[in-house]
Each structure stands twice: as C-alpha cells, then as structure tokens.
Amino acid sequence: MSAISANKAELLAIANAVASEKMIDKSIVIEAMEEAIQKSARNRYGAENDIRAKLDPLTGDLTLWRVVEVVEEVEDYFKQVDLKQAEKLQPGAKMGDFIVDPLPPVDLGRIDAQSAKQVIFQKVRDAERERQFEEFKDRQGEVITGVIKSVEFGHVIVNLGRAEGVIRRDQQIPREAARTGERVRALITKVERNNRGPQIFLSRAHPDFMKKLFAQEVPEIYDNIIEIKAAARDPGSRAKIGVISRDSSIDPVGACVGMKGSRVQAVVQELQGEKIDIIPWSEDTATFVVNALQPATVSRVVLDEDDGRIEVVVPDDQLSLAIGRRGQNVRLASQLTGHQIDIMTEEEASEKRSKEFAERSKMFEEELDVDETLSQLLVAEGFAELEEVAYVDLAELASIEGFDDELAEELQSRALEALERQEAAHREVRRGLGVEDALAEIPHLTEAMLVTLGKAGIKTLDDLADLATDELIAKKREAPRRRNNTDGPPQRRPQRETDKGGVLGEYGLSEEQGNEIIMAARAHWFEDEVVAGPTEEAAHADSTQ
Numbered sequence: 001m002s003a004i005s006a007n008k009a010e011l012l013a014i015a016n017a018v019a020s021e022k023m024i025d026k027s028i029v030i031e032a033m034e035e036a037i038q039k040s041a042r043n044r045y046g047a048e049n050d051i052r053a054k055l056d057p058l059t060g061d062l063t064l065w066r067v068v069e070v071v072e073e074v075e076d077y078f079k080q081v082d083l084k085q086a087e088k089l090q091p092g093a094k095m096g097d098f099i100v101d102p103l104p105p106v107d108l109g110r111i112d113a114q115s116a117k118q119v120i121f122q123k124v125r126d127a128e129r130e131r132q133f134e135e136f137k138d139r140q141g142e143v144i145t146g147v148i149k150s151v152e153f154g155h156v157i158v159n160l161g162r163a164e165g166v167i168r169r170d171q172q173i174p175r176e177a178a179r180t181g182e183r184v185r186a187l188i189t190k191v192e193r194n195n196r197g198p199q200i201f202l203s204r205a206h207p208d209f210m211k212k213l214f215a216q217e218v219p220e221i222y223d224n225i226i227e228i229k230a231a232a233r234d235p236g237s238r239a240k241i242g243v244i245s246r247d248s249s250i251d252p253v254g255a256c257v258g259m260k261g262s263r264v265q266a267v268v269q270e271l272q273g274e275k276i277d278i279i280p281w282s283e284d285t286a287t288f289v290v291n292a293l294q295p296a297t298v299s300r301v302v303l304d305e306d307d308g309r310i311e312v313v314v315p316d317d318q319l320s321l322a323i324g325r326r327g328q329n330v331r332l333a334s335q336l337t338g339h340q341i342d343i344m345t346e347e348e349a350s351e352k353r354s355k356e357f358a359e360r361s362k363m364f365e366e367e368l369d370v371d372e373t374l375s376q377l378l379v380a381e382g383f384a385e386l387e388e389v390a391y392v393d394l395a396e397l398a399s400i401e402g403f404d405d406e407l408a409e410e411l412q413s414r415a416l417e418a419l420e421r422q423e424a425a426h427r428e429v430r431r432g433l434g435v436e437d438a439l440a441e442i443p444h445l446t447e448a449m450l451v452t453l454g455k456a457g458i459k460t461l462d463d464l465a466d467l468a469t470d471e472l473i474a475k476k477r478e479a480p481r482r483r484n485n486t487d488g489p490p491q492r493r494p495q496r497e498t499d500k501g502g503v504l505g506e507y508g509l510s511e512e513q514g515n516e517i518i519m520a521a522r523a524h525w526f527e528d529e530v531v532a533g534p535t536e537e538a539a540h541a542d543s544t545q
Contacts, residue, residue: 015057025127030057032123037062045103048078064103070095132163133198136191143212144202145185151178158184158202165200173204173236173272185270187212204271205235213270214241217263218256226252229281232335236272240292240332242281253278279336285310289341292333296322299346309340313349360384367418368411377402378411386422390415423447435459442520444513449504456503464521467503473514474502 015029037053041064045051054063068079070086070093081101086093093099146158146165154169156178167186172178186202187209193199203209211228220226230242245252256278257264264276277295282288286301289310296318302311314322322343323330334341344352357379364375367386381400383389389397390412398408426447427440433454438461440450458464464472502514509517 026057028127029124030055032127035123037064041103046078048076050079051103065100066103067098068101070097070099129197133191133193136160136163136188136198136200139188140191141208141212142188143185143209143216144188145183146202148178148180148182148184150180156184158186160200163198163200165202167202167204171201171203171205173274175236176204176272185213205233207231207233207239210239210241210267210271210274210276213267214256214263217266218258220245220250220252220255225250226255230336230338232332233274234328234332236274238275238277238328238332239271240277240279240336242279242288242292242336244281253280277332285337285339289333289337289339292336293322293329293341293343296329298322300349309342310337311349312341312343313346314343316345316347319343319345364389368414370411370414386415386418390419426451430454433459436461439464439521442517444509444517446507449507452506453503458503461521461524465518465525467518469511469514469518470502472502472504472518473507473509473511474505 015026015033034053034055037055038051041051041053042049045066050067052065052067056062068081068086068089070083071080072082072095074080074082081089081099083093083095086097086099089101090097090099144160144165146160149157149159149164151157156167156172158165158167165186165188167178167184171189178184184204186204187206188200189203189206190201191198192201208231210233211231214228215221218226221228225247226243226245228241228243231239232241233239241256243252243256245255255263264278268274268276279288279291279294282291285303289301289312290298293312293314296314298312298314298318300313302313304310312322321329324332330341330343357376360379360383361372361375363386364370364378364383365372368375368389377400378389383392392412394405394408394412397403397411398405423446427450430440430447430450431437433451435450435454436459439445439453439459440447442464445453453459453464458467504514
C-alpha cells in the first residue's frame with residue numbers, strides 16, 4: 001500500500017490542524033494538498049499528463065486520474081486516446097469526449113514530499129495573508145489594541161493578534177516611550193495589500209484617534225446625541241475639539257468633561273497628558289472662531305470670505321494668550337475652523353483701518369478728481385475700488401447723504417474714464433513686455449492680469465496653454481501671525497515653496513474661470529489638428545496621382 005493511502009487519516013489530521021492554527025477554511029488546505037499531490041504525480045507519470053487529484057475531506061481517501069480526449073487518430077499519447085481504448089476506460093465514450101483514466105496512488109518520496117510541503121505552505125501562507133487583508137480592510141478608522149512587538153528605526157511594530165501593524169515615527173505622540181511587551185491603543189488609518197501580507201498603518205497622533213477615545217468615554221457621543229464636528233491636535237501637547245448637542249437639554253461641553261473631569265481626564269491620560277480644550281461648535285463662523293480662541297477674549301471678528309481669512313481683534317492684554325506659546329493656540333484654532341486667522345490688537349486694528357481709509361481716500365481723490373471730503377465720504381460708505389463706483393446701481397450712489405442724481409452720474413462717468421485710463425496704461429506696459437494681443441481676447445483676462453502674466457514670462461497662447469489651472473489661479477497661502485515670546489513684535493515664519501500661489505492668484509479668479517482661460521488658450525491646438533488632417537490627406541492623394 002502506498003504512503004499516501006496508508007496515511008490518509010494523518011493527512012486529514014494535518015489539514016484540520018493547519019486550518020485551525022491559521023484560521024483559514026479547511027477546504028483551502030485540502031486544495032493545497034491536492035495541488036501538491038498532482039505536482040508529485042506529474043513528476044512520476046510525466047509532466048505532459050493532465051493529472052488531477054481529489055482528497056475526500058471526510059474519509060481522507062485519495063483519487064488520482066488523468067484526463068484524456070477521445071480522438072480518431074492519436075497524436076499526443078499523454079492527453080489523447082482512440083475510441084477503442086476509450087471504450088475500455090469508459091463504456092459508451094464518444095468522439096470528442098474527455099474521459100477519466102484512473103491512476104494508482106503515488107508513493108511520495110523524500111524529494112516529492114519536500115516539494116509537496118512547499119506547495120502546501122505557500123498556498124496556506126497566501127490564504128492566510130488574504131484572510132488577514134479581508135479581516136482588516138474594512139476596519140479603517142477603528143481603534144484597535146495590540147502589544148508592542150519591537151521598535152525598528154523609530155517605527156513601532158504592533159502585534160494585533162492575527163496580523164501586525166506599524167505606528168510610523170510621525171504618527172506617534174512625541175516623547176512617548178514605546179516598550180516591547182506593552183499594550184497600546186491606536187487608530188487604523190490605512191490598510192494596503194502587500195506581497196508579504198497586509199500593511200496595516202496605525203496612528204496615535206491623528207485627530208480621529210482622539211475623537212474615537214471620546215466616543216468610548218462619553219456615551220452621548222456613542223449614541224449620536226453629541227457630535228464632534230471638528231478636531232485639531234498638536235500631539236502630546238494640546239488639542240481642541242468642537243462639539244454640538246442634538247438634544248437642547250444636554251450640555252455638550254459638560255458631557256464631554258464629565259463629573260469632576262473624569263471623562264476628559266481618561267482621554268488626557270491615554271494621550272500622555274495632552275491638554276484638551278472642549279469648545280461649543282457653531283454654524284456661525286465668527287462665533288465658532290471666538291470660541292476656538294479660548295481661553296483668550298475676542299473683541300471683534302472680521303471675515304474675508306473671498307480669501308478664506310479671518311481678522312480677529314483682541315485687547316492688548318489678551319494678545320499673547322490668543323496667539324499662544326509658539327503660536328499654538330491660533331494655529332489649532334485655524335485648523336479647527338478651517339480658516340486662516342490673523343490676530344491683532346485694538347491699536348493695530350485701528351492703525352490698519354486708518355491706513356486703509358487714507359489710501360482709499362487718496363485713490364478716489366486722484367482718480368475721480370474730487371476733493372478730500374467727497375473721497376472720504378465714499379470710503380466711509382464702504383466703497384473701496386473704482387469698479388464699485390463705476391458699476392454700482394445709480395440709485396444706491398445717489399442715496400448717499402449729500403449726493404443727488406447729477407453727482408452720482410458724474411462720479412460714475414469719472415470712474416469709468418479712470419478705469420479706461422488704467423486699462424490703456426496696462427495695455428501699453430503689456431505690449432512693451434511682448435505679450436501677444438491674442439491673449440487679450442481670452443475671457444476673464446484684464447490688461448492688468450496680462451501685465452502680471454508678461455512679468456512671469458507668459459507671453460504667448462502656448463505659454464498660457466501649458467499651465468495647469470492651479471498654476472494659474474491658486475491663491476498664495478501665508479503663514480499665521482505669531483509670537484515666539486510676549487516681548488517681541490509679531491513675526492511670520494519664512495515663506496515656504498509650497499506657499500506660493502498661482503501666477504494670477506492675487507486676482508481672486510474662481511476655478512471655473514481658470515478652467516475657461518486655460519481651455520480658451522488651448523483651443524488653437526485643436527484647430528491646428530482639424531486643419532492638418534485634410535491637408536495631409538490631400539498631399540498623400542497628390543503624391544499617388
């Protein structure tokens with residue numbers, strides 16, 4: 001009796017043990033064994049044979065056979081038989097049928113057994129990796145607990161039981177000591193398929209990790225009565241979360257703090273003492289900004305919706321508190337609200353307003369050829385640009401105290417003339433820069449914009465067409481004002497390369513307008529293709545005649 005048939009009980013026992021240990025389906029192990037036996041049988045009977053093996057998962061009985069095709073004239077003796085031979089193997093066989101030719105069980109030798117073992121191990125390993133990936137692929141955003149296995153090059157390897165995860169150095173809480181064998185909680189941020197098994201990326205620095213910890217400590221968050229609308233972290237140092245309650249009878253801040261701070265302290269301890277400001281969230285941006293800058297007191301908030309910036313005015317004695325140590329408070333407030341926040345004192349705000357008032361008054365005085373009183377009156381009524389005077393509804397302009405229809409018409413006329421003068425001056429500069437007239441035909445581009453393009457070296461349709469929309473219109477991102485200490489003046493960090501905006505970023509063009517400009521600049525490319533097609537065909541026709 002062969003080795004396989006004699007050890008069929010042992011084969012089943014091995015299959016059961018492997019399936020249980022690796023937590024994979026027993027059928028996968030059986031399939032791997034069948035594949036290994038098929039490989040061994042081909043080594044015995046010839047690799048040219050189409051050999052199949054079937055292992056009964058209940059009894060362990062092994063059936064081995066080769067598949068052959070019934071043909072009229074045999075050309076391949078390994079995979080074909082004639083009708084006469086087929087009748088012996090399977091009575092009633094017909095031409096073109098594929099029939100089974102039973103084979104005796106093979107005796108696995110030492111080399112074959114080793115080969116079969118490798119096939120089984122590889123198949124089981126692949127199945128185990130697939131099982132791990134399937135188990136974790138949908139768990140992104142979940143908090144998981146594991147045991148620190150090792151620390152390699154600053155990255156923490158965590159044993160998650162059935163798989164391993166990694167907390168990269170930039171996703172750890174600064175100054176947190178990771179010791180082998182300790183239990184650790186982390187957020188699953190990403191799961192990737194990999195040849196060596198699933199790559200599970202973990203984080204303890206992500207704002208969502210703090211959100212999930214609060215959900216575990218605060219039942220109202222878990223029950224969706226209270227929602228964390230926004231979160232910002234400086235890992236290991238300080239954090240802010242904006243919360244709102246769907247039940248007016250429940251205070252969201254008090255619920256998150258807990259009795260004597262018990263709930264928030266549980267999160268603080270997990271985050272290695274990170275201080276957490278819990279802030280009531282508001283749909284009103286100004287209100288939310290005021291709340292986000294706690295514990296500082298805010299006097300006034302000015303929104304600039306076009307640039308996404310917010311100017312916050314605070315009393316002189318609140319400036320250092322609003323900015324925070326190394327700009328931390330205002331930086332976290334900016335992240336929390338999603339707006340760039342500039343902080344200034346009452347004195348600075350007053351100086352800025354006075355400077356802007358004087359500059360605008362001077363501009364109207366010169367461009368509209370009016371006296372100082374009239375120009376200041378326009379600024380006081382909220383006019384800041386010539387375009388506003390030129391294109392505002394005449395009735396609105398005439399309704400200003402001391403104005404009448406005749407004066408309003410005259411001011412609008414002068415504003416339009418001033419705009420034409422500016423346009424002509426820009427046109428002259430643009431042509432001096434060598435910017436071709438074709439660019440002036442493109443929608444949304446003014447002569448002032450064309451001058452800016454020319455100074456940036458963009459002078460032809462092709463130059464403009466080569467730009468991406470972001471390269472053309474992206475707004476420049478500035479650093480928030482901050483203080484490194486309370487004694488020195490407000491400072492800005494050096495401008496990074498990534499803070500540079502598009503060529504026309506200062507003009508406030510929308511993404512839709514930017515796309516239209518780029519497509520208009522590229523239109524001549526497609527016209528060239530249309531023209532080139534018939535010309536080439538005509539040339540080819542002429543050459544054949």
